Amino acid sequence: MKTRLSLMAFVLALSGCVNFGQNANAPGVVYYVLNDAAPAASPTPLTADALKAPDSLRAEAREKSSAPTLLVLDTTTGGFYDSDQLVFSRSAGTRGQYQFARWTERPGRRFAELLRARLDRLGRYRVAPAGGVVRGDLMLDTRLIEFYHDATSEPGHVRLELRAELVDLKQRRLLGRHTFEQKVPLTTYDAAGAAQASSLAVSRVLDDLGVWLATFK
Numbered sequence: 313m314k315t316r317l318s319l320m321a322f323v324l325a326l327s328g329c330v331n332f333g334q335n336a337n338a339p340g341v342v343y344y345v346l347n348d349a350a351p352a353a354s355p356t357p358l359t360a361d362a363l364k365a366p367d368s369l370r371a372e373a374r375e376k377s378s379a380p381t382l383l384v385l386d387t388t389t390g391g392f393y394d395s396d397q398l399v400f401s402r403s404a405g406t407r408g409q410y411q412f413a414r415w416t417e418r419p420g421r422r423f424a425e426l427l428r429a430r431l432d433r434l435g436r437y438r439v440a441p442a443g444g445v446v447r448g449d450l451m452l453d454t455r456l457i458e459f460y461h462d463a464t465s466e467p468g469h470v471r472l473e474l475r476a477e478l479v480d481l482k483q484r485r486l487l488g489r490h491t492f493e494q495k496v497p498l499t500t501y502d503a504a505g506a507a508q509a510s511s512l513a514v515s516r517v518l519d520d521l522g523v524w525l526a527t528f529k
Contacts, residue, residue: 343416344507348426349515382437383448384428389420389456399460413503420456430518451479467501470509492517
């Protein structure tokens with residue numbers, strides 16, 4: 313009987329159903345939201361008088377209809393970064409993960425959402441996700457190469473490296489490729505400080521990406 317109980321406990325431990333020696337006083341996991349810390353301002357709305365003018369309405373409609381449709385692909389990441397865990401590095405060439413800190417969404421997926429929202433607010437494009445029924449004029453492909461808290465010194469900084477490619481879908485050619493990098497110092501040496509600096513790094517990369525896209529007419 314004892315042998316059977318011991319065997320059952322062993323199987324349960326392997327399957328993760330039992331956690332022997334779990335510390336009841338261990339801190340709970342905190343979930344952080346990755347945000348655009350300083351989004352671009354929304355386009356200035358038309359005044360009441362302008363809305364009454366047929367010419368203004370027609371001009372606005374023409375501007376919207378002539379804006380190119382930009383398909384924004386989901387942002388891809390390397391396997392290690394394709395996770396909801398905050399990543400850090402204490403020495404060159406190493407990576408680790410915060411034990412009690414998580415993102416509410418994986419950074420690649422969240423970055424694509426923030427990118428579409430930012431570009432939509434800028435008003436230069438009709439922004440749409442790729443893979444739908446909408447046919448695009450341009451396609452933006454982004455890859456998150458590095459995104460971690462560099463903790464080799466206190467309090468360290470968040471490093472974000474993003475590669476972007478813009479493709480003309482009608483002419484089937486690559487218009488441009490660029491790599492964006494940001495290093496944002498932490499204000500506090502902890503996961504909360506890393507999450508805050510991460511959002512600021514995202515915002516600055518979105519700023520730079522918007523300026524880069526504006527160079528393509």
